[in-house]
Amino acid sequence: MVTFDRRWLPLNALRAFDAVGRHLSFTAAAHALGVSQSAVSRHVIGLEELLGHALFERRPQSLVLTKAGGALLPTVRGSFDRIEHALNDVVRDGGGLRTLRLQLPPSFAQKLALPILQAFRKDFPDIFIDFSSLGITGAPRTETDVAVIYDRPRTGEAVSDLLWMSRVTPGCSPALAAAHQGKTLERFIADNELLHVKLEGEPPGIIWQAFSRHFGLGVRTSRGLAFDTAALAAQYAASGEGVALLDRDLFATDIAAGTLVTPFAETFEDGYGYFLHLSADDLADPVIAVFRGWMIRNFARGVPS
Amino acid sequence: MVTFDRRWLPLNALRAFDAVGRHLSFTAAAHALGVSQSAVSRHVIGLEELLGHALFERRPQSLVLTKAGGALLPTVRGSFDRIEHALNDVVRDGGGLRTLRLQLPPSFAQKLALPILQAFRKDFPDIFIDFSSLGITGAPRTETDVAVIYDRPRTGEAVSDLLWMSRVTPGCSPALAAAHQGKTLERFIADNELLHVKLEGEPPGIIWQAFSRHFGLGVRTSRGLAFDTAALAAQYAASGEGVALLDRDLFATDIAAGTLVTPFAETFEDGYGYFLHLSADDLADPVIAVFRGWMIRNFARGVPS
DNA sequence: CGCGATAATGCCTTATCGGCATGAGCCGAT
DNA sequence: ATCGGCTCATGCCGATAAGGCATTATCGCG
Incomplete structure (x- = not known):
């Protein structure tokens, strides 16, 4: 033989x-x-x-x-x-600059695109990243190699790698938190404007509703304002006009900088997460496989900043 | 050029x-x-x-x-x-029988292994499936191509494809349901033995606790019996000795057959799901890629029976 | 039964592949 | 500085496998 x-x-x-x-x-x-x-x-x-x-x-x-x-x-x-x-x-x-087309959700792009792209370019200077933003949920729209999407875990033939599960907690401006010092979570929420993030295919306010149900709060959640992206809601919250449910990892820098505060310990996993999304066939492309591995390893060490 | x-x-x-x-x-x-x-x-x-x-x-x-x-x-x-x-x-x-080594969690194996293996063999008679269960005592077989695992969405370089998210609802024997006819969900749970499924790394009773919190039930959930696998808990429930949280899809046949009943409409997504788990490199193997695609497409049409 | 497909085969040509020997840089040790 | 040892490049030549042509064998179809 x-x-x-x-x-x-x-x-x-x-x-x-x-x-x-x-x-x-x-x-x-x-x-x-x-x-x-x-x-x-x-x-x-x-x-x-x-x-x-x-x-x-x-x-x-x-x-x-x-x-x-x-x-x-x-x-x-x-x-x-x-x-x-x-x-x-x-x-x-000449294989000089392999370009990898990447799509990111707006809030993710706003908060994390720069540190990620910089770090990746440092490790792989020959891979050029052509990055564009997309709507907050749903499948990538145009021709793209890799996309980060904010979604629930879904079935499908595309390869979908979890970067991190979203864990949210109420966040507001330091001034607002100070003004309501000492209140219970329930009271605090009841007394303030609620800032929502719209999600495709979900009724508005669903996350606040799930949050209050999870912690047994008897407050009405269908009130306040709704925003297209988490970043917008956070920005509005930072201005002192209400309280938003913030992903602790996504807004870690704002929280560290003090522009946003999270006065309560209660955090809630709402079933959504940030996923790296790519076609199974594309995994055969070494450049794409390298990028995937790099992203997964980096986020395993915590969300970059 | x-x-x-x-x-x-x-x-x-x-x-x-x-x-x-x-x-x-x-x-x-x-x-x-x-x-x-x-x-x-x-x-x-x-x-x-x-x-x-x-x-x-x-x-x-x-x-x-x-x-x-x-x-x-x-x-x-x-x-x-x-x-x-x-x-x-x-x-x-001779490429005659490519064998694909598959590992399944015990409850999954007990309920779905047969229909899946039969259907797959019908579509791909030349792929031999060497399947083993992740037994409670069985030594973990490291040599495996593909595994189904019951877990929360996790980060990692392995490719992890969601088959379906677990959605649970209280289930018991028809006799028990009849004996408590007309009761509210809260009353029903309070008056019966609770059957738990142990999960690695989680305190016992966590799912019942999350369930009751989600629906605002004021019942004590840390009581009853705990089992290693969902199938065991279901079997015990079918004997009329208590009420278990059943995955509706996994126990669809039992529910259809009438050995188990789910008297309440409330179903709860507990964050766990069944995932197809394989190494990213293995996706280059056509046999493994074929099996993955087949599984995903089949479960997309609902859990087989 | 012959015609038109197909793939297999014998014979011959060719040019690709590869070996040998040598040349050309470069390094480091004497 | 010079020489020996190391590297890769190159000129020349031979073996051989890759391929072409023509033929045969087999089968289906009109």
Whole structure:
């Protein structure tokens, strides 16, 4: 029995096999490869002898893959596809700056884009990040490689990696907190304007409602103002005009800087989180895989700032 | 400028490039490939001319990849790795039965393993599933391709695909439900034994506690019995000895059969879910990718039965 | 039954691949 | 400085595998 290693990969034969598997015809494959039918025939036969298994079942009218052929073909085809693309990429731009298109939700972009992009560029100066913002929820809109989305865990064939689960707590300006010093959480909320963040497909106020229900607060939550993004709500809260439910990690810098305060210990996991979202096929692209790994590792050490 | 297609993939040159990239030395690469240094040198030079970009920077003492080389190498190496493995797989067993090792949590295995395995085997008769349960006592099998785990959404480099989020509701035997006919949810829970499922890293009773808090029930939840698996708790509940929080999807067949009833409309999403868990690298294996896609598509149409 | 498909095969040509020997830089030790 | 040892590049040549052409075998179809 032969075992294969790098020194002896029957590459030309594999290319012939790939073409035949694609066209399911020796003649057509030969034509596609620009060689004669006999050459292709030889290659495939040689490969079959090497493997000790037939790759195609020759039928009078048609050619069909054997189990062995079926097992081999997807790998071979995928590999050649990737090599082909990689070669053309290099020819085109010398592999100089691979650009990775990234979409971020607005609040995330506003708070974290800079530290992330700077840190990533430091580690991978040759990967150019073309980044754009998108709506707060939902799937990425345009052609993009990787997107961060704010969503609940969802099913789907796309690869979806959790960066962190959102954990919210009431936040407001220091002045407002001081003015209501000593009040209970329930009283504090009842006495102040509530700032909501709109979420696609959810009724407004749902997060405040879930929050108050979770902590058993008897307050009416369907009042106040609603904003498109968390960052806007936070900004409004910082001006002293109300209290918003803030993601502690997302607004860590504001809290540290003192422009926002979180007077209560109660934090609530609302089932939403920030996910890195990309197509399963794209994971085969080393640049995208590298970026994914880098993001996951970085956020595992806590949300950057 | 040349553009590459299948007909002119310089495969032998790429193999040489891969080896040189691995060893960062023409001589060492030549030795590893079992050919002379000159052959390797020619190949790399030829490839560089084809691409119009240098792949290595020749320095007196050392060889370093150029940007173009760095962009190309991971793809080429990964592709050859996969081809090498695929070829050896075929040699070994003719690609006949690719076996995929699958691990399932006990309750999941008990309720869903059969329908899933049967349906999958019908669609892919050539993939043999070697499935094992994450037994309570069973030694954790590290050698596995894909696992279903019951967990909260977590961060990590492994690819984690949500199958469905757990949604629980009180369930008990029909007799017990009849005996307490007409009671409110609060009363019903207060008057019956509570059956818990133990979760690693969580205090016992946490789900009942979250459930009652979510619906504003004033009942004590830290009482009753705790079980290792949801299936055990459900079985106990079916015997009429208490009320358990059941995942509606997981126990759909029991509910349909009437051995368990869920007398209340209140369902609660507890933040846990069933995830398909696999290594990011493994996604390059067509068999594993196929299984992943199949599972995701199937569960998207609802939990099988 | 012959015609038109297909893939397999024998024979021959070719050019790709690779080996050997050598050359050209560069480094460090004597 | 010079020489030996190391690296990769190159000229030349031979082996061989890759491929072309023409033919054969097999099957389906009109």
